[in-house]
Amino acid sequence: MTLDALVARAARRLLEAGSPSARLDAEVLLCHVLGVDRTWLYTWGDRQVPVFERARFEALLAARAAGQPVAYLTGEREFWGLRLSTSPHTLIPRPDTERLVEAALAHGASPRGRLLDLGTGTGAIALAFASERPGWSVVGTDRSPEAVALARHNAERLAIGNVDFRAGDWFTALDHEESGERFALIVSNPPYIAADDPHLRQGDLRFEPASALVAAEQGLADLRQLVVEARAHLVPGGWLLLEHGHGQGKAVRDALADAGYGEVATLRDLGGNDRVSLGRHVEGGTGGGRS
Template sequence: MSAENSVEYTLKQAVQQLQESGSDSPSLDAAVLLCHALDKPRSFLLTWPDKILDGAQLDQFDALLQRRIIGEPVAYITGEREFWSLPLKVSPSTLIPRPDTERLVEIALDKAVDIQGDILDLGTGTGAIALALASELPHRQVTGIDLKEDAQQLAQSNATSLNLNNTQFLAGSWFDPLASGTKFALIVSNPPYIEKEDPHLVQGDVRFEPLSALVADEKGLADIRHIATQARVFLEDSGWLMFEHGFEQGKPVRELLQSLGYEQVATYKDYGDNDRVTIGQYLSLK
């Protein structure tokens, strides 16, 4: 039986509290928060389960735990989230990068093989998508744009921490910060795409994320429509546009891109087998 105030006992008690609060990953949440409080790697918890924690360590961990119990996302509590194996700083001004968004990165990388030119990430947030692409394509220039200056600064900070020098991050509304005549081989975006009345907005981690990065008019399609319309001016000939979107939006996004003259329009599934990414190629010289 583990001693009271040991690592093992403290974790066990925390997991129980998180289970009762409704966390869907109580063991992981408890471990991540305790590691953060102790400034130790996960291996420490396994190597030293009998280590006795002092009062200050217990108080700090409990403060973090209480924030998680009321539903605050672990990534906001720790200020960190891994995406594409890259450690990223996060803040409440940006969406938390999610694993399903890595599908957008995979598809973008697949298309980037066959076309030369720069890459643009719209609504970049933490810079997750842009930085993942920049890490895999070191000889390509990747630009990220976000409406919020604090998000742009966070993305730039992440780029600096990761030493990804083939990136730049700008603040402004969608294409506004770009000079006339700027062209990209690939434009990617994870824009707001949730309807205002969607019940998921009051559930789970989403409750704590910025609504401006989540919600769009026209049944969630307004920003996708705006980007797809304007992107035609900024895509190189045969360039690709691709979006992450809601699991029920594959068909309307395909129809939208086709109506705007995009070709080879297709929708890809995420890791949960839901429609998640739709792409289209624009032939500007046809």
């Protein structure tokens, strides 16, 4: 069977299984097995597929048809032009989160500074920012030791040296001696899905760690906690930037305003949905937040 025929048949199978990106999934999995890129696949589509590689492809295809995420099957996902290793211990980096990176770069335009990425997972946000701002010192924290190990692996693999990954729940991984560590930018893509959200039973979300997806208070608990606690770790004039669900913009803006942040705003993603809310640490702000 030729490459073209194998991909076409695989795409039909995945489409019947409910994949929203059946053709792309089939191509990515076959490229992974063959160790080639998609351009090669298009160029040499009339070639025959060796028996061993076809068997490996069929096994991955069956797993994908059962719902397993492509990023877990291949062990990698591209984000901000960086090829990141992935694992079931972390969320799969998604294009929508690049909006958070764009916002961080816009508010971190100076040649030097410090950025903190809370709940770093694969390290996607921290590594994307660090790759664009080599003069900055970037810290990423995650309560999962497996996630921290993976983020460190990605940093080494990409030869990005201005980032430090630490294990700890939110701010607990930081140095709290004397005045503690402070940052010009604090960013996070925290859990923000409500426990009863039907999307948790659909697509890739079924296989991703629930601890990185679900938050109490209809998905707002962690967002509100970060709003309150971040003030103690921002330099005067520093910015807090939070990714959230498309229906949570107003609630996050209210939390930021109640906590005394200034210049509160919400940014939209390419789909026109509320995606990132932000505020600036104002000295003498009221502090406190909504419960």
